[in-house]
Amino acid sequence: MPRTSKKGPLYTTIYSQLRSEIFKGAFLPGEMLPSESQLCSEFQASRETVRKGLKELESEELIYSRPKIGYFVSTPRHSDFTVNFTEYIEGCTTQYKNIHGIFPDEQVQKALDIPPNQVVIEFEQLTINPEGAIIAYSKKYLPYERAHPSVESELNYAVFPEITMPKLDTFSLYTSIRISAVAADDSLAEIMQCSPGEPLLLVERFFIQQDEQLAGYALFYVKQPYGQLNGMSGHRL
Amino acid sequence: MPRTSKKGPLYTTIYSQLRSEIFKGAFLPGEMLPSESQLCSEFQASRETVRKGLKELESEELIYSRPKIGYFVSTPRHSDFTVNFTEYIEGCTTQYKNIHGIFPDEQVQKALDIPPNQVVIEFEQLTINPEGAIIAYSKKYLPYERAHPSVESELNYAVFPEITMPKLDTFSLYTSIRISAVAADDSLAEIMQCSPGEPLLLVERFFIQQDEQLAGYALFYVKQPYGQLNGMSGHRL
DNA sequence: GAGTGGTCTAGACCACATG
DNA sequence: ATGTGGTCTAGACCACTCT
Numbered sequence: 001m002p003r004t005s006k007k008g009p010l011y012t013t014i015y016s017q018l019r020s021e022i023f024k025g026a027f028l029p030g031e032m033l034p035s036e037s038q039l040c041s042e043f044q045a046s047r048e049t050v051r052k053g054l055k056e057l058e059s060e061e062l063i064y065s066r067p068k069i070g071y072f073v074s075t076p077r078h079s080d081f082t083v084n085f086t087e088y089i090e091g092c093t094t095q096y097k098n099i100h101g102i103f104p105d106e107q108v109q110k111a112l113d114i115p116p117n118q119v120v121i122e123f124e125q126l127t128i129n130p131e132g133a134i135i136a137y138s139k140k141y142l143p144y145e146r147a148h149p150s151v152e153s154e155l156n157y158a159v160f161p162e163i164t165m166p167k168l169d170t171f172s173l174y175t176s177i178r179i180s181a182v183a184a185d186d187s188l189a190e191i192m193q194c195s196p197g198e199p200l201l202l203v204e205r206f207f208i209q210q211d212e213q214l215a216g217y218a219l220f221y222v223k224q225p226y227g228q229l230n231g232m233s234g235h236r237l
Numbered sequence: 238m239p240r241t242s243k244k245g246p247l248y249t250t251i252y253s254q255l256r257s258e259i260f261k262g263a264f265l266p267g268e269m270l271p272s273e274s275q276l277c278s279e280f281q282a283s284r285e286t287v288r289k290g291l292k293e294l295e296s297e298e299l300i301y302s303r304p305k306i307g308y309f310v311s312t313p314r315h316s317d318f319t320v321n322f323t324e325y326i327e328g329c330t331t332q333y334k335n336i337h338g339i340f341p342d343e344q345v346q347k348a349l350d351i352p353p354n355q356v357v358i359e360f361e362q363l364t365i366n367p368e369g370a371i372i373a374y375s376k377k378y379l380p381y382e383r384a385h386p387s388v389e390s391e392l393n394y395a396v397f398p399e400i401t402m403p404k405l406d407t408f409s410l411y412t413s414i415r416i417s418a419v420a421a422d423d424s425l426a427e428i429m430q431c432s433p434g435e436p437l438l439l440v441e442r443f444f445i446q447q448d449e450q451l452a453g454y455a456l457f458y459v460k461q462p463y464g465q466l467n468g469m470s471g472h473r474l
Numbered sequence: 475g476a477g478t479g480g481t482c483t484a485g486a487c488c489a490c491a492t493g
Numbered sequence: 494a495t496g497t498g499g500t501c502t503a504g505a506c507c508a509c510t511c512t
Contacts, residue, residue, distance in 0.1 A: 009480075009481060009482090010481080010482075011481080011482090023447060035496075035497065035498085036497080036498070037496085037497085045482080045483090046482060046483045046484065046485095047483090047484085047485095047498095048285070048482075048483075048484095049481080049482060049483080051498085051499090052481090052482090055292075059296050065498070065499095066491095066497095066498085067489090067490075067491095067497080067498055067499065068489070068490045068491050068492095068496090068497050068498055068499085069490090069491065069492090069497065069498075070497070070498080071498085076410065076411075078410070078411075078412045078444075079321055079322060079323045080319055080320070080321055081319070081320045081321075081322060081412070081414045082317055082318070082319055082320075083317070083318045083319075083320045083414070083416070083468060084316055084317055084318075085316060085318060086316045173313065173315070173471060174315075174469065174470060174471030174472055174473060175315045175318070175469070175470040175471055176467070176468070176469055176470075177318045177320070177466075177467065177468040177469070177470065178465055178466070178467050178468075179320070179416055179438070179465060179466040179467075179468075180418075180438060180461055180462060180465040180466075181418035181419070181436040181437055181438040181439075181461050182418070182436055182461065183420075183434070183435070183436040197420070197434050198420070199418040199419055199420040199436040199437070200418055200436070201416070201417060201418040202418075207315075210260060224417055224418050224419065225417060228415055228416060228417040229414075229415070229416040229417075230413070230414065230415050230416075231320060231413070231414040231415075231416075232411065232412070232413055232414070233411060233412040233413075233414065234410060234411030234412050235411055236411060246499075246500060246501090247500080247501075248500080248501085272477075272478065272479085273478075273479065274477085274478085282501080282502090283501060283502045283503065283504095284479095284502090284503085284504095285501075285502075285503095286500080286501060286502080288479085288480090289500090289501090302479070302480095303478095303479085304478080304479055304480065304508090304509075304510095305477090305478050305479055305480085305508070305509040305510050305511095306478065306479075306509090306510065306511090307478070307479080308479085
């Protein structure tokens with residue numbers, strides 16, 4: 001006999017029905033679900049409709065399919081987290097400190113994989129909280145190219161993505177991130193107006209083109225407890 | 238005339254064909270793709286097959302559909318990162334320092350949302366690198382329940398997930414993470430054999446049940462540059 | 475009214491698993 | 494030999510948008 005149905009498209013009710021049964025524990029991780037044809041009978045649906053519901057569960061990674069065998073409930077992974085990072089911090093303002101061309105130091109050479117004599121554009125930025133205290137310091141590096149418009153004069157108020165994007169196919173870009181903790185050195189302490197040795201969260205980003213060329217390198221230092229990163233793993237809802 | 242095809246299922250070639258055209262810039266973000274029926278002609282495929290290819294692109298978030306209007310190329314988001322975190326660190330070993338029941342301090346009370354008089358099980362663990370140096374220190378807290386077997390005696394060699402899992406519906410659990418930087422205080426410095434004030438990366442995890450009940454709280458302190466977190470955003474491949 | 479995507483069906487053929 | 498999932502088709506109806 002058909003299971004109780006709810007609303008909306010049929011494949012959606014199949015999806016959510018199975019989903020809730022999985023969460024209720026009716027099917028445990030590793031167990032096999034009923035076959036497609038059994039589900040067809042149970043839901044009075046065609047095979048493609050059933051498959052559509054199963055596909056949803058599959059792309060949610062709640063189940064997986066072993067071809068020619070059946071569908072199985074996944075064992076949850078709690079090691080991959082989705083983390084949101086933007087430089088924007090609630091209630092804070094941002095101001096440019098400096099924009100100019102420089103010869104890269106060793107760290108930047110390594111990050112962008114360029115020789116010491118290739119000019120890079122350096123963007124320095126400060127984030128200031130409502131009380132006027134500096135809470136974050138950001139440095140970004142962009143390899144300089146002749147084709148690029150005169151950055152210093154034109155782009156003082158542009159933000160990094162708006163500068164890098166135009167010269168790239170928008171989709172040729174992905175970003176790699178590295179998160180670490182550092183102690184403020186004397187130079188950082190002066191810029192950020194804190195004590196040398198104060199622990200800072202450091203978020204580095206590498207902007208990468210389709211051809212694996214590095215299009216930009218960004219460092220973001222933030223005083224604690226500001227700018228802590230949050231994320232989720234597993235199945236929400 | 239049909240576009241050049243490659244191999245495998247038809248919907249896969251539709252998918253990868255469109256995908257590569259998007260990456261090549263043939264369709265820019267915000268632009269509309271050819272309609273389903275146009276794609277049917279171009280690929281000599283049925284509508285459902287074309288839709289299957291489009292669905293792949295959609296779940297990859299490369300395109301989105303505006304119902305009754307058409308499919309559009311997405312504007313990439315570079316703010317959501319997929320970060321992998323496990324306590325395991327390449328080449329290092331792990332050893333238990335302590336497992337026992339305690340009354341929670343304020344931090345743990347807050348994290349687990351429990352009263353001061355509810356016993357929690359505390360697990361302490363050290364990670365040691367090949368040279369024998371302590372590089373990470375982990376603390377985990379689990380609300381104690383009568384139903385639970387005698388933890389101290391039985392579970393000395395079990396790992397945290399294996400302890401928490403059995404008493405939960407496996408899927409009733411998701412994990413929330415918080416990443417920050419801290420300076421080692423005197424107590425941490427002694428445990429981790431480092432100088433007070435040394436910057437440490439702190440990864441906190443909250444294990445959450447389906448009913449929003451907190452099933453566990455974990456802290457992971459790691460010396461730098463060990464255990465830095467890495468992630469990706471955007472479209473790989 | 476013509477075109478669009480969203481849903482659904484009832485078939486079909488295939489390659490592979492298991493007994 | 495039977496059952497499974499993987500692919501594919503040729504229709505169908507709907508609700509909506511655009512003009």
